[in-house]
Amino acid sequence: MDLEIFNKCQDSIDRDSEIRESSTSTCARSSQSFLRHTPRRHPHEIPTFAARTTKLFQFQKEAIQNLASLASQHPFYKYNALWSRTLQNAAFAVLFRDWLVNEGNAYIANYGGSSKHEERDEPTETSKENDDVRSEVGQLTGLDRVCETLGVKPGLDDENTFHLTLEEYLQATISLINELSRLALNSVIMTENSNYSTPARINHFIKQLQAGFLMLNLKNDALRSRVDSIKYDVKKVEEVIYDLSLRGLIRK
């Protein structure tokens, strides 16, 4: 019996732990802090606020590029699990920011750039109609665009290049739904001026996405349990809508 095999194994184990350590520390650095820097803002403030987060996204992009160059030295799926969560969070930050910017722009287009025009005044006929039109608006940033923002080359899941996987993107989308269900409440809580139109659009948006997720054949895996959680978000937002329409604060 040749004991040489144990030396080879030891080498392999050591190499492996080295890679794990360095990629974990890179991940820690790239974990984005966008959300911690996102106090709840009124929609009309969002575009200005989003511009101020550009630096954070740039920082995140650089960190992910470091991770990508480290990871590209190995088969993609060998260590994928190490950074999968990090990429999911990063992708979620992009989706959330883009959603907020879109929402903010739509709000300004309808109500102008100040919070003075609020639905708290009796809504006029025209703003009601605007509500109808705008209830259709709601945008989800696609996988490719998210990759672009993260500085990751888009790739297919059966390719060995460093990329954001479909499952990671879908997980990020569910995180967006989770976060929007909070935002529906928080738009009402907002100290200065309550915002009742955002919850209505969130309601529409997440219901459409929920219908989309129902189209997927899911296995009993991590994605499945997250998808199952969507219904609680939908319920939470529906309750907000119910309360608001009961009191005539928004149109049904």
Place this chain on the structure above:
Amino acid sequence: MSMSVSVATIDRETVTALFSSFGAALDAHHDARDRVIKASRDITAASKKIIFALQRVKYADAEIQRDDVNKAGIKLESKIASDICGLERTIKDAFGAVKDDFQGAGAWRYQRQISGAIQEYIEALLFREYLMERWILSHEEVQKLIGHEFLVTYSDYILGLLDTTGELMRFAITNLYEVTASGVVEVSTIAKQICQLLRTLRIGFSGLRVNSSSHSSSAEFVKKLNTLYNSVDKVERAVYSLIVRGSELPEGWIPGDDDNARI
């Protein structure tokens, strides 16, 4: 590909189109994963059967002498040999059925699903090779036998080798003694050789430094290492007690002659 829209306005049609493309990609992935899990189960079952078949070998009847005593081996009786041959074919077929899923990025993508089967098969390969040729196959030799389409990780090899030690222990215990031409009961050559081999492996394994926090299979490793320690202990005790107590046996007594005979 419709998955690559840059920004999707969320209305019914867009969502339907977007998620059907997501669904198709997910289905393909899940189908591949299921195929691998099924093949993995077949490989594991057949490997276990090979191991059981080998455990049924009566060493004393099967032993063949070679010029080099350490290279002695066994010849399988035709029934066991043909059983094993059939099981080998089952395993080859199961591997063949998922070969395509392991191409390119798939090799690591589905590695966790096949890893258990590969370990079990390694165990069967190592055990058979040791009994037949008195040789522990190296990692490279195992990789060659399984085929380059499938990845044999060091971790798979190590865990497979650890499982093999358990089988060797059982084999040593069931083939513990032999009766010499002069009718004396003594410890069999195979038991002594296995005992020596297990002690060597014990030294090798106990020297491995495995970072328990960084390695997913390290908990398994620690558990199997303890089993190895127990196996070595069992074989050492068995050989020891046969040497000590065997000398007390009445002259000319042959195991199996007496229905109450117990060793």
